Amino acid sequence: MEYVTAGSVEESIKRVKERSYRGGHSASEKLIREIYDKSTKNLIAALDFDTSCLEALRIYDNSRFDKPLQPLLYMRHGRPTYLSENASPWLGNLLQGTRFDITHLRESLKTNIPRKGRDQGR
Numbered sequence: 001m002e003y004v005t006a007g008s009v010e011e012s013i014k015r016v017k018e019r020s021y022r023g024g025h026s027a028s029e030k031l032i033r034e035i036y037d038k039s040t041k042n043l044i045a046a047l048d049f050d051t052s053c054l055e056a057l058r059i060y061d062n063s064r065f066d067k068p069l070q071p072l073l074y075m076r077h078g079r080p081t082y083l084s085e086n087a088s089p090w091l092g093n094l095l096q097g098t099r100f101d102i103t104h105l106r107e108s109l110k111t112n113i114p115r116k117g118r119d120q121g122r
Contacts, residue, residue, distance in 0.1 A: 049078030
């Protein structure tokens with residue numbers, strides 16, 4: 001599964017407004033907040049590989065118009081294989097208080113050093 005985000009709900013609202021000003025489609029702030037809430041709840045559920053049955057999950061930051069997608073987190077079989085050194089505050093806030101907290105993921109990466117040549121979640 002690949003999850004692409006513009007970041008926080010505020011950033012998502014801002015992006016939709018900018019897109020609308022450029023002639024693209026728009027949505028109400030209420031609808032954006034509802035979609036964002038459902039989307040992030042689904043992401044947390046997907047991170048629980050025991051119940052989601054996913055093999056791999058990749059999270060990307062797409063908050064900047066002038067930059068390509070920035071990889072934030074890769075997980076494979078429930079274990080992190082990559083976590084950006086500059087993980088977005090959005091991701092840290094979302095995962096805070098869960099078993100997928102950024103601190104826990106970093107610790108898991110330290111103890112899960114990939115073998116030479118091993119696929120790192122791609």
